[in-house]
Amino acid sequence: MARGTSRLGEAGVPSPRVDAEILAAHVLGVSRSQLLLSDGFTEQALLEYVKAVETRASGVPVQHITGRAPFRHVELAVxxxxxxxxxxxxxxxxxxxxxxxxxxxxxxxxxxxxxxxxxxxxxxxxxxxxxxxxxxxxxxxxxxxxxxxxxxxxxxxxxxxxxxxxxxxxxxxxxxxxxxxxxxxxxxxxxxxxxxxxxxxxxxxxxxxxxxxxxxxxxxxxxxxxxxxxxxxxxxxxxxxxxxxxxxxxxxxxxxxxxxxxxxxxxxxxxxxxxxx
Ligand SMILES: C[S@@+](CC[C@H](N)C(=O)[O-])C[C@H]1O[C@@H](n2cnc3c(N)ncnc32)[C@H](O)[C@@H]1O
CATH class of the missing domain: 3.40.50.150 (Vaccinia Virus protein VP39)
Structure with missing residues (x-):
């Protein structure tokens, strides 16, 4: 995730760490708070993560990559x-x-x-x-x-x-x-x-x-x-x-x-x- 954060930082994404974590959680199918407990990336998941990070680095909003946006206590499909x-x-x-x-x-x-x-x-x-x-x-x-x-x-x-x-x-x-x-x-x-x-x-x-x-x-x-x-x-x-x-x-x-x-x-x-x- 550190590499994802630095890649997004270089690309000028305003909140690189948060976005890197959201994308990792999305690829791993866990919530952000569960990331530390997850087993980490398989080879396939790592490829998906790198692709998601590159998509975000190109300016696509993180919510368009995950398909979800939080708002107060609800989550919307977007x-x-x-x-x-x-x-x-x-x-x-x-x-x-x-x-x-x-x-x-x-x-x-x-x-x-x-x-x-x-x-x-x-x-x-x-x-x-x-x-x-x-x-x-x-x-x-x-x-x-x-x-x-x-x-x-x-x-x-x-x-x-x-x-x-x-x-x-x-x-x-x-x-x-x-x-x-x-x-x-x-x-x-x-x-x-x-x-x-x-x-x-x-x-x-x-x-x-x-x-x-x-x-x-x-x-x-x-x-x-x-x-x-x-x-x-x-x-x-x-x-x-x-x-x-x-x-x-x-x-x-x-x-x-x-x-x-x-x-x-x-x-x-x-x-x-x-x-x-
Ligand atoms: C800034 S977005 C707000 C969406 C949502 N309320 C939010 O806060 O995330 C404005 C919305 O108004 C809709 N819209 C624009 N002109 C409209 C009109 N004349 N009548 C109804 N909806 C309109 C757009 O399609 C868009 O979905």
């Missing part, structure tokens, strides 16, 4: 056609779950659901919630349905997958004014931004939000305002450069109160939260 969930989005899910404290049997909507990471994490941690996941891309929907089925087989309550455009006023119209929490991680990177090589493996429509990165956010805000009941909670992830624009869009809408910009541990503006007035 691959070409779906956005790989990022650890920073766990903060948004965390805020949403905290906002549900004191609500029993809440109704939750995840807009732009992708692999279903947010929706399935909420269903896992709040089994009394009724959760809806809205997604437009047919490729992403295939992964989302697969993940929803896997989680429900694992014992989590089922999440309702909705094929639709979050800008469409008829999407989930039957829930208008009744939802307790709307969460959204939309495409928000401004076109032309230089992104890490791994991001090239995410579908462009999942990453880029038009010239300024703000193309979809006004529609997401309108949809959240339509769905939420009075006092309902809303959080939307956005580009770190949009710490002024997104709160301003929420104020402009006029239907939200307690609008707050939230930061990640590196003090980057990461998402904005609000409550339906």
């Amino acid at each position: 691959g070409p056609g779906v956005f790989v969930p990022r650890p920073e989005t766990e903060l948004l899910a965390d805020w949403g779950l905290a906002a549900l404290a004191g609500h029993s049997r809440p109704v939750v909507v995840d807009l732009c659901s992708g692999s279903g990471a947010i929706a399935l994490a909420v269903a896992n941690e709040r089994p009394d919630a009724t959760v809806f996941a809205v997604e437009r891309s047919p490729e992403a929907l295939t992964w989302l349905r697969r993940n929803a089925a896997e989680r429900s087989e694992a014992g989590d309550p089922p999440v309702t997958v909705v094929e639709g455009d979050v800008a469409d006023a008829s999407v989930l119209a039957e829930l208008n004014g009744t939802v307790d929490l709307v969460l959204c991680n939309p495409p928000y990177v401004p076109l032309g931004t230089k992104v890490a090589v791994e991001v090239d493996h995410d579908p462009p429509q999942a990453v880029f939000g038009g010239a300024e990165g703000l193309d979809l956010i006004p529609a997401v805000i309108r949809t959240a305002a339509r769905l939420l009941g009075s006092g309902g909670s809303f959080a939307v992830e956005h580009d770190e450069t949009h710490g002024a624009e997104v709160p301003a869009l929420l104020r402009e809408d006029g239907r939200f109160a307690v609008i707050r910009l939230r930061y990640d541990l590196a003090q980057r503006a990461r998402y904005t939260t609000a409550h339906k007035a």
Whole structure:
């Protein structure tokens, strides 16, 4: 594994040791924490490991090699056609779950659901919630349905997958004014931004939000305002450069109160939260 770590380090992979361990565990069919106890590589496994390390060194995300991505307490199947969930989005899910404290049997909507990471994490941690996941891309929907089925087989309550455009006023119209929490991680990177090589493996429509990165956010805000009941909670992830624009869009809408910009541990503006007035 030391050779795998140094190869990934040379290739400029940001967390070479973690990735070398994840790939070794994947090839050996054990969890990362079981690696020390495993018997080590057979000749065949070593060949597979070297191949996996070289694939990672070429810029393929580790999650595309293993086919799995962790998100809070769940693990999602991922691959070409779906956005790989990022650890920073766990903060948004965390805020949403905290906002549900004191609500029993809440109704939750995840807009732009992708692999279903947010929706399935909420269903896992709040089994009394009724959760809806809205997604437009047919490729992403295939992964989302697969993940929803896997989680429900694992014992989590089922999440309702909705094929639709979050800008469409008829999407989930039957829930208008009744939802307790709307969460959204939309495409928000401004076109032309230089992104890490791994991001090239995410579908462009999942990453880029038009010239300024703000193309979809006004529609997401309108949809959240339509769905939420009075006092309902809303959080939307956005580009770190949009710490002024997104709160301003929420104020402009006029239907939200307690609008707050939230930061990640590196003090980057990461998402904005609000409550339906
Ligand atoms: C940044 S990804 C987020 C995926 C997932 N929520 C996560 O956090 O890992 C954005 C997702 O929004 C979807 N999307 C983009 N435009 C959409 C639209 N107008 N309506 C519904 N989904 C949309 C993309 O297909 C993609 O899956």
